[in-house]
Amino acid sequence: MKRIALIFTLLWLVGVVGAQDDEIITPQDLADDNGAFTMVNGAEIYYVTEGDPSNPAVMMIHGFGGSTFTWRDNIGAIADAGYYAVALDLPPFGLSDKSVDLDYSRSGFADIVVGLMDELGIETATIMGHSMGGGVTAYVAVRHTERVDSLIFVAGGVFETSMVSEEDEENTGDSPFAFLDSINPESEQAADLLRLALRPVTFGQIIATAYYDAEAVTDEVIDGYARPLQLENWAEGFLAYSVAEETEPITLDSFAEAAAGIPVQIIWGVEDTWVPIGLGEAMDAVLGGVDFVTYPETGHLPMEENTEMFNDDVITFLTTVGDSPIAPNLTNR
Numbered sequence: 001m002k003r004i005a006l007i008f009t010l011l012w013l014v015g016v017v018g019a020q021d022d023e024i025i026t027p028q029d030l031a032d033d034n035g036a037f038t039m040v041n042g043a044e045i046y047y048v049t050e051g052d053p054s055n056p057a058v059m060m061i062h063g064f065g066g067s068t069f070t071w072r073d074n075i076g077a078i079a080d081a082g083y084y085a086v087a088l089d090l091p092p093f094g095l096s097d098k099s100v101d102l103d104y105s106r107s108g109f110a111d112i113v114v115g116l117m118d119e120l121g122i123e124t125a126t127i128m129g130h131s132m133g134g135g136v137t138a139y140v141a142v143r144h145t146e147r148v149d150s151l152i153f154v155a156g157g158v159f160e161t162s163m164v165s166e167e168d169e170e171n172t173g174d175s176p177f178a179f180l181d182s183i184n185p186e187s188e189q190a191a192d193l194l195r196l197a198l199r200p201v202t203f204g205q206i207i208a209t210a211y212y213d214a215e216a217v218t219d220e221v222i223d224g225y226a227r228p229l230q231l232e233n234w235a236e237g238f239l240a241y242s243v244a245e246e247t248e249p250i251t252l253d254s255f256a257e258a259a260a261g262i263p264v265q266i267i268w269g270v271e272d273t274w275v276p277i278g279l280g281e282a283m284d285a286v287l288g289g290v291d292f293v294t295y296p297e298t299g300h301l302p303m304e305e306n307t308e309m310f311n312d313d314v315i316t317f318l319t320t321v322g323d324s325p326i327a328p329n330l331t332n333r
Contacts, residue, residue, distance in 0.1 A: 051079030063131025067094030092237025269298030
C-alpha cells in the first residue's frame, strides 16, 4: 500500500509540474511598478530603480538565490537620502534571463553590472553586494576599478572558508542546498527533478535557515523569493549556473590592490551561519582601515533583520565618503 501511495504521490507531483508548465507566466507579468528590462551583454536583465538619476549611484547586487526583492526595504531609504539606487537581478536569478548559454561566471556578472551602468548612463557608482554578490562586487573592483566610487560588502562571499578559524567553520551549518548534490546537472531529467525538489514551501524552509529569527520568514517573504519559480526554464538556468566555471579568476592580491584607496564598508550579522563572520574579519585584515559594522542576533540577511540600523549605517558611510545633495536624517540608535 505504501508503494502504491508513493507512486500516486509522484504522479500527482508530476501532474502539478506539468500543469504549471502549461500556464506560461512571463517575467513581465511579475515585474514591479518601478521595474524594467534591458539587454546587457546578450542577456535580458531585470532591474528596479529609485531616486533621481542625476544623483550619485548605488548599485545593489543580491546573493545566491536572491533578487531585487532582497533590497525591498533599503532601496527607498537610500534613494530618499539623495542617491540613485539601482538593484538588479543577475541571471539566472529573479526575473532576469535564464538561458543556458549565458556566462554565469563572477567575471561575467561583474561585466553585466557595469553594462547596466552603461545602459543607465551611470559613469561611477558605489557597488554594494550581498553574499555571492559580494564576490561579484570584488570582481567589479578588479575588472572595472575606474567605475567604482566605494564598495560595500554585506556578508560578502569574497574569500574561501579556508581563511576562517575552526570556530567559525564549526558555527557554519551545512549548506541548505546540499540536497541538490543528489541531482546530476548533466542528466536529461535534472531540470524536472529540480522542479520537484524545489517547491515554494521547500524554498521557504531553506531561506529560513539564513535568518537568526526564523519567524521573520513570513508568507510575503517566501512569495517574494520564490517568485522566479513560476517562470519557464528557471530550473534549466539554475543548473547552467551550478556548473559554470570562472575563466578569469581574481586573486587576493589583485583584489587588495584594486581596493587600495577605495572606501570600503563591511556589514555582517554575528550569527551568520551561511557565510561566517570570520570571512569579514579576514577582509578587514587584508584591506585595513575599512568601516566594519556587525550586528548581534543577526543572521545572513542584515538588510532585512536590522533594516533601520542597516539603512542608517549604509547612508552614513555613503555621506562620509562622498557627496550627497540631501543630508541624511538618521535615527538615534
